[in-house]
Amino acid sequence: xxxxxxxxxxxxxxxxxxxxxxxxxxxxxxxxxxxxxxxxxxxxxxxxxxxxxxxxxxxxxxxxxxxxxxxxxxxxxxxxxxxxxxxxxxxxxxxxxxxxxxxxxxxxxxxxxxxxxxxxxxxxxxxxxxxxxxxxxxxxxxxxxxxxxxxxxxxxxxxxxxxxxxxxxxxxxxxxxxxxxxxxxxxxxxxxxxxxxxxxxxxxxxxxxxx
Amino acid sequence: xxxxxxxxxxxxxxxxxxxxxxxxxxxxxxxxxxxxxxxxxxxxxxxxxxxxxxxxxxxxxxxxxxxxxxxxxxxxxxxxxxxxxxxxxxxxxxxxxxxxxxxxxxxxxxxxxxxxxxxxxxxxxxxxxxxxxxxxxxxxxxxxxxxxxxxxxxxxxxxxxxxxxxxxxxxxxxxxxxxxxxxxxxxxxxxxxxxxxxxxxxxxxxxxxxxxxxxxxxxxxxxxxxxxxxxx
Ligand SMILES: [Zn+2]
Ligand SMILES: [Zn+2]
Numbered sequence: 001x002x003x004x005x006x007x008x009x010x011x012x013x014x015x016x017x018x019x020x021x022x023x024x025x026x027x028x029x030x031x032x033x034x035x036x037x038x039x040x041x042x043x044x045x046x047x048x049x050x051x052x053x054x055x056x057x058x059x060x061x062x063x064x065x066x067x068x069x070x071x072x073x074x075x076x077x078x079x080x081x082x083x084x085x086x087x088x089x090x091x092x093x094x095x096x097x098x099x100x101x102x103x104x105x106x107x108x109x110x111x112x113x114x115x116x117x118x119x120x121x122x123x124x125x126x127x128x129x130x131x132x133x134x135x136x137x138x139x140x141x142x143x144x145x146x147x148x149x150x151x152x153x154x155x156x157x158x159x160x161x162x163x164x165x166x167x168x169x170x171x172x173x174x175x176x177x178x179x180x181x182x183x184x185x186x187x188x189x190x191x192x193x194x195x196x197x198x199x200x201x202x203x204x205x206x207x208x209x210x211x
Numbered sequence: 212x213x214x215x216x217x218x219x220x221x222x223x224x225x226x227x228x229x230x231x232x233x234x235x236x237x238x239x240x241x242x243x244x245x246x247x248x249x250x251x252x253x254x255x256x257x258x259x260x261x262x263x264x265x266x267x268x269x270x271x272x273x274x275x276x277x278x279x280x281x282x283x284x285x286x287x288x289x290x291x292x293x294x295x296x297x298x299x300x301x302x303x304x305x306x307x308x309x310x311x312x313x314x315x316x317x318x319x320x321x322x323x324x325x326x327x328x329x330x331x332x333x334x335x336x337x338x339x340x341x342x343x344x345x346x347x348x349x350x351x352x353x354x355x356x357x358x359x360x361x362x363x364x365x366x367x368x369x370x371x372x373x374x375x376x377x378x379x380x381x382x383x384x385x386x387x388x389x390x391x392x393x394x395x396x397x398x399x400x401x402x403x404x405x406x407x408x409x410x411x412x413x414x415x416x417x418x419x420x421x422x423x424x425x426x427x428x429x430x431x432x433x434x435x436x437x438x439x440x441x442x443x
Contacts (some may be wrong), residue, residue: 007243009245009253009254009255009256010254012240012243012245012247012254013247013252013254014240014245014246014247014252014254015247016247016248016249016250016252016427017366017426017427018239018362018366018426018427018429018430019239019240019241019247019271019427019430019431020237020238020239020240020430021237021238021239021240021242021243021245021247021254036236036237037236037237037430038362038363038366038430039366042252073388073392074392075392075393075395077395077398077399078395078398080395080396080398081395082392082393082394082395084391084392088391089387089388089391089392090387091391092386092387092388092390092391092403093386093387093390093403093407093408097405097408098403098405098407098408100408101383101403101407101408101411104411105383105384105387108380109384138264138265138266139266141265142250142265142266142267145250149373149377149418149422152377152380152384155377155378155380155381155384156384158331158378158381158384159380159381159382159383159384159385159387159388160384160388162328162331162332162381162385163384163385163388163389163392165325165328166320166325166328166385166389167389167392167393169323170393170399171393171395171399173392198251198252199252202251202252202253202264202265205264205265206253206264
């Protein structure tokens, strides 16, 4: 047994979940490479994925900003009326120690998804234009990936549905324009996540790409 | 082998179909003297400290991660107890002030003709968090001793926990929406209770605990007992 591996490291791909090693063969666009041992998707390339991701991300950024400003929900009961934006509902926990929860909620449903979209645009635009990677692109993509589980817009939508059912017998609820924008952006956020191949992005950020 | 695979070929593949399901077909990166970056997937020699591509620390197996898993798990559990004791919502109407705990609120909903929603809340706030505590503890114990549960099943458990943990935040968002929306001066007002903070912290710490777990250890523990296990 020699200390140096017989195959150069750049010709290998290792499953991050189970550590199985494979010799690297990039599948043609539209096909996936899956770990045979544990089922983890290793490579999932798609034709023109970069351009699609950028387009989706720009749309989502616009929708998030608009959804934060426009009225989200309003209720009416016995002459009293209250209308809130998403930012209002995120900041509902604003007394005492619950202020931490308010900031957290705002981050999970608005700022983290927004930041991830902007980071994706920053990282992918030079790649799509066949330029060298942007400054700090690796760091930017690293952050985007680290924030991934903390982007909870889709969970907030389910929370809305539950809340609406809870108050229907208490008051009359109206859905504002921001509600529909938010519903649309959730679908786009999920789509953006599905079409992005992490391996391809990291590979294109390499100084000497493996292929 | 699944049909859609067209890319990677196992390094140790001998072409022996008999071996399917056992570890014999696979050579791990560790056995080859290399280590894969868990963040970006780049492969490096075993002695590499930091991934030059993404800056992640390169470790072949993160054994110390178990300590972090248990520490975060414990904090999560400690937050989960007050989350169930204190009120989650404080509802003030003309007639009365009512305080509901997580379970109390769900029971209330079930009685008021919304059993579906009650089930969602109970699933997200009680069943999923408790199941998560059990599964993470089980996985952390199982990599240190022999386990009767196959590695495929444990890997599946791990993925389910990683995926489903975030959904426990539903109740926090419900409280946020209700407390901002239902502010009708004298008529009615809903305010968050202290349980909301504890519950959010509990979800966050169990998410961190699951993230700290190095799933490659599941497969290692199995490699040491190739003979007995006969899963298909
Ligand atoms: Zn694998
Ligand atoms: Zn890396």
